[in-house]
Amino acid sequence: MAAVNCKKADTKFCFEDIIARHSLFAAMPDTLVEGFVHAAQPITVSKGSTLFMQNDEAEWFYIITKGWVKLFRETLDGDEAVIDMVTTGHIFGESAIIDDGIHSFGATAVEECDLLRFPSKMLKAAVAENHAVALAMLGSMSRHRKQQTREIESLNLxxxxxxxxxxxxxxxxxxxxxxxxxxxxxxxxxxxxxxxxxxxxxxxxxxxxxxxxxxxxxxxxxxxxxxxxxxxxxxxxxxxxxxxxxxx
Missing domain, CATH: 1.10.10.10 (Winged helix-like DNA-binding domain superfamily/Winged helix DNA-binding domain)
Structure with missing residues (x-):
């Protein structure tokens, strides 16, 4: 898979810049952030590619550096419910580490996308060992809950x-x-x-x-x-x- 648009010599610094924009990583000590920078894997996925399905074991979580990704759940009769459309700068798949390591939704690229992926086990260890990272995860969950509440309001009113x-x-x-x-x-x-x-x-x-x-x-x-x-x-x-x- 192709890499995101970073010059080869500057790839590390490109990753650092992308990672630094997220409050989740901002709560981490520098040494831990450095570990995520080294572990980051740039990938490009084609339109229609499935990154993971609902109930899959969470091996990776992702930051989008270009493109749109559909997050969805499937009903028992096979219908698809779109729960979010996320684009450049968004992080997704990270919440699975607090849900028995299983994804509660699926993710599919709706166009060619550039992503950074990170091992979920690294984030799980960081949350377990650092209170600030755990609080950052809670903050992220709170923001998602606020968005869901607003969407329920929209559907009803x-x-x-x-x-x-x-x-x-x-x-x-x-x-x-x-x-x-x-x-x-x-x-x-x-x-x-x-x-x-x-x-x-x-x-x-x-x-x-x-x-x-x-x-x-x-x-x-x-x-x-x-x-x-x-x-x-x-x-x-x-x-x-x-x-x-x-x-x-």
Whole structure:
């Protein structure tokens, strides 16, 4: 598998920079971080590649350096529930070390992705031996729980069009110049699944959102003429308002 985009001579420093961005590693002493830097393995996976499945033993955890990864669970009848879509900078698979070393969800690349992978047994040992690392893990779990709570709120209180509007808002920044032009980060079918709706429901809700807010959609390109109009439309049924810190 190919490596991430680091010059060969500077690979160690590239890994250090990537790792240093995560609060999980920031809680570790320098000697322990150095161990993870040396253990890091850069990989590139093709679109559709499965990194692990639900109930697999956790051998690795990952940081995404480029691309999108789908996290999902399977129902007893074989249907797939998308629980998250994660991209550059996100860490995933690490929570399995506190769940009997078994992954509670599966992970699949939705496009070609560059990743750093780390041995799960190293993180498990670090958590067991260092209170600061254990607290950092708890902090990470708390943030995930907060995001899940927000998503439950969204499913219960926002209609389908408002959930799509919320999704689009989280692709925007406060200082973006209007009209704002966006490109959807992945397929509409995956966006629909991530927002808890069927593809046909997504299409109808997107049409309603266009009519109600005057956004323009052509293929994967979206133009938002007025951010205030979209935020007013989407945020009225939410306990937060734009800009929102949580990400889809």
């Amino acid at each position: 926002q209609n389908a069009s408002q959930r799509i509007g919320c999704f689009l808002l989280r692709l925007c920044r406060v200082n973006d110049v209007e009209p704002i032009s966006l490109q959807l980060p992945y397929d509409k079918s995956l966006i629909a699944a991530r927002l808890g709706m069927k593809s046909e429901t997504f299409s109808r809700a997107l049409n309603k959102l266009r009519n109600d807010t005057s956004i323009a959609v052509k293929g994967s390109n979206v133009e938002i003429p007025e951010i205030d109009a979209l935020s007013h439309y989407a945020c009225t049924a939410c306990s937060s308002e734009f800009p929102c810190d949580d990400l889809h």
